[in-house]
Amino acid sequence: MKTLAAPALLLAAALAGCESTVNLPEPPHTPRVALLYTLTTAPQDSSFRALYAQRQLYVSNSQRVFDPSELTGRTDAAVELRDATGSVVERYRPTRSSNASSTGRGYYRPVLGFQPQAGQRYTLRAALPGLETAESSLVMPAPAVIESATYVARTAPNPGSNQYQGRLSVVLRDDPASTDYYLAFARVLDQQGQPGEWGAVDVDYDSQGSVVSIGQFQLSSPGQQYSLYPFADTGVNGQRIALASDVSFYRNCFQGQGNCAAPGYIEVYVSSITPDAYAFYLSRRRYYDSDDNPFAEPAPLATNVRPGYGLFGGAADATFRIRIF
Known part of the structure; x- marks a missing residue:
């Protein structure tokens, strides 16, 4: 059986006894x-x-x-x-x-x-x-330069859920003369190249091959502020930058509803963003990550x-x- 060191026991006892109320003065505020x-x-x-x-x-x-x-x-x-x-x-x-x-x-x-x-x-x-x-x-x-992009289906469409799963790969040719910041998104189009009845193309978090890590070039979700993954080329400036992720999307149309158009294309969007936008998105992730954590550092x-x-x-x-x- 594991035993706790004496300092840890003392800390636990001290925290257990901290139930006093502290009144904090509200800092002054000028509406802006x-x-x-x-x-x-x-x-x-x-x-x-x-x-x-x-x-x-x-x-x-x-x-x-x-x-x-x-x-x-x-x-x-x-x-x-x-x-x-x-x-x-x-x-x-x-x-x-x-x-x-x-x-x-x-x-x-x-x-x-x-x-x-x-x-x-x-x-x-x-x-x-x-x-x-x-x-x-x-x-x-300036806009990014997308050198290539591919999608390889991993599973056959699920008739019960209309789910599609595959592997999305994108390669950028990065400009060596500047520091660049990117966000990547994707959507589904029908056989005529028009938006259809599909949900967002998102990272397939249920896949063992999908690991989302801050600091890597990842697919973001446009519908969720928390699921934005800005990427800076500071460590790979001038090199080819690759995104590879297992993704999934759903067709929001079922056979009983009438004519359900089949997907025809995945359209990848790579956004070159300003440095201030990159800093804001990173700070917002830190803000969300610190939510309800009394021991987190301030995340302005x-x-x-x-x-x-x-x-x-x-x-x-x-x-x-x-x-x-």
């Missing part, structure tokens, strides 16, 4: 603009809604540290995008919502149809009544909005379409 936005080279009406929905502009105001209320978005923000000359190239207005308390409150969409260009500098400015105007700037990254979210909080990031997408059936 809080926003989240990823400027992208893709059109905002893209059919890959799961990906671009999370890139929408969201505006709110900061809350006190001890405020337990649910964060509520603001619909009265004035937001504009300026180019390097200071000219306004895009403006934003709230998305329509039939319910003022719905989860759609606080989201905005662009109205001028501006398309940002790689290598150009842009500044986002957001103002809320009574708060100091916040702004942030970035330089749009990275921000590049001044004065204020949040992220103004950029993403340039490269796509590669793989015929699967």
Whole structure:
């Protein structure tokens, strides 16, 4: 039988007796603009809604540290995008919502149809009544270069669950002249190359061959903020970068529902993201990992909005379409 060392027993006894209540003073708080936005080279009406929905502009105001209320978005923000000359190239207005308390409150969409260009500098400015105007700037990254991508089915489709499983491999040709940051996503298209009745292409966590590790080039899920795996080329700058993962997806259509189109393609998206976006996604993972852990180190979210909080990031997408059936 294993025995505990004396120091461990003393520590356990001390923790067991710690039941006193400690009143912590609330730190002072000045309300600021809080926003989240990823400027992208893709059109905002893209059919890959799961990906671009999370890139929408969201505006709110900061809350006190001890405020337990649910964060509520603001619909009265004035937001504009300026180019390097200071000219306004895009403006934003709230998305329509039939319910003022719905989860759609606080989201905005662009109205001028501006398309940002790689290598150009842009500044986002957001103002809320009574708060100091916040702004942030970035330089749009260049799209990644996808050298090759393959999908190999591992199992026959399951008639009961409509599940498809396979091995997805992607190879990037990395630019040696710059430090680059990437995110990878994938979706399914039908035989005509159109989105269909399928769920997201996700890492197959039930597969023994799937190991998700921070710091590796992995497939991310556009529908889950926690399942974003940003990758930096700092250790492999200028080399070919490979992603290889067991994946699965489901057809959300069953034979009793009528005509169920067969999948035809997997379309891979590799997003080149800005350094601030990379830092924000990493800090958000640390924040989620420390949730409800009283012994975790503080995990503040990275921000590049001044004065204020949040992220103004950029993403340039490269796509590669793989015929699967």
